[in-house]
Amino acid sequence: MSSIAPADAQASQQSSAAIRFHLSLNVANLERSVAFFQAFLGQAVSKLRDDYAKFELENPPLVLSLEPHAASPGGNLNHLGFRLPDSAALVEMQRRLELAGMSTRREEGVECCYARQTKFWVHDPDGNLWEVYTLDDDHLEHRGQGELAATAADDAPADAPALSVWAHRLGEKFPTRLPILDHTVDRINLQGTFNERLERCEQSRRLAELLRVLKPAGEVHLHMLTSNQPLGDQPLRLPGPAAAVQVVPTTAEVLALFVEAGFVDVQLTHLAGSACFHAGDCQLRETRIAAEAPGQATNR
Incomplete structure (x- = not known):
């Protein structure tokens, strides 16, 4: 994957002042997907590892992460979420959701996605997993164990007959x-x-x-x-x-x-x-x- 260079300088300059929508996708081929989204979004990847990639957009304010796992027949969605600007906003949002009767799970300073984050998780009524987090440190050299990515069955051979x-x-x-x-x-x-x-x-x-x-x-x-x-x-x-x-x-x-x-x-x-x-x-x-x-x- 050496042919694709991450825009580390660009990522370091991006502001954390705004709330950002977060989308994580399972992809069958990380290098191919990074190349596609670089062209599709019109900017370089912000963080690139052998098993993880991230794009950060200012307009719209989006954090898109790619996880190298084949999609299940149910689709490519890994999880969704919002990145908040500070811990006060995180605490307030979690408090509001719990007052509304929603069950959340808090994590302090967890290491995942080559970053250190504080976050909470909540499921919507259809079972989709939402992550709400703040970014404490975006420059870890190891992935961390704070996230067990959703994975699916191995790819079938290209010449295999269609299965139900x-x-x-x-x-x-x-x-x-x-x-x-x-x-x-x-x-x-x-x-x-x-x-x-x-x-x-x-x-x-x-x-x-x-x-x-x-x-x-x-x-x-x-x-x-x-x-x-x-x-x-x-x-x-x-x-x-x-x-x-x-x-x-x-x-x-x-x-x-x-x-x-x-x-x-x-x-x-x-x-x-x-x-x-x-x-x-x-x-x-x-x-x-x-x-x-x-x-x-x-x-x-």
């Missing part, structure tokens, strides 16, 4: 009955679906509904946080978008849940080598699990 895909992510409503005919879906992508606090009967209902719509040998790909041991009653205080996580089951519990529901070839396909977060003595790791509906595959 359904996706769900944590924060979205899971319908009582999916508006899909029986046995018509090739693949289901679940992003944090089982990091929601659910009764066992609701877990079973969701899995039964997935089996109903999947074709024989149709695939489920689950991306979530799991723990190396039971959390018990430990409260979760996870930062950034991970604040939406309500429960973190053990990896073995999730595998057993899919087997008991009737899925076959249930496999742990990825377990992060290091923990994303800690809760007491528990290590919370990024986890990917794959499973199939029973039956023989038909032509897709």
Whole structure:
């Protein structure tokens, strides 16, 4: 990515006096997207790393960040937000929202996106995540762990046939009955679906509904946080978008849940080598699990 030079001097001169709208997008190819937005916005990228890019516009007052993750069928949106000019404005906005009955999560001096920020997070009624923050230091040389970016399934090969895909992510409503005919879906992508606090009967209902719509040998790909041991009653205080996580089951519990529901070839396909977060003595790791509906595959 050396062919694109960040406008560090320009970024350092930009004023923080105005409220700025913030939009974060998941992109499949960071270098290609940076080149596009440089042409589209008519200015150089303000911050560029191997795994992150940021544009800052004066008119309109916008902070656009790009995260290198393929979009899910649900779209490219990572999160939205506002950057406020100072801590007083941040405190006042959080106070106003909480007085209106909204639940917020505060973070002080968190390091993420190669910057140090103070912020709070809030979900809108449709499950979109909003970040409201002030910028304390925009010149860190490391990314920080204050933000767990929303990611999706890996890209399919360019010559792969078109698949029927359904996706769900944590924060979205899971319908009582999916508006899909029986046995018509090739693949289901679940992003944090089982990091929601659910009764066992609701877990079973969701899995039964997935089996109903999947074709024989149709695939489920689950991306979530799991723990190396039971959390018990430990409260979760996870930062950034991970604040939406309500429960973190053990990896073995999730595998057993899919087997008991009737899925076959249930496999742990990825377990992060290091923990994303800690809760007491528990290590919370990024986890990917794959499973199939029973039956023989038909032509897709």
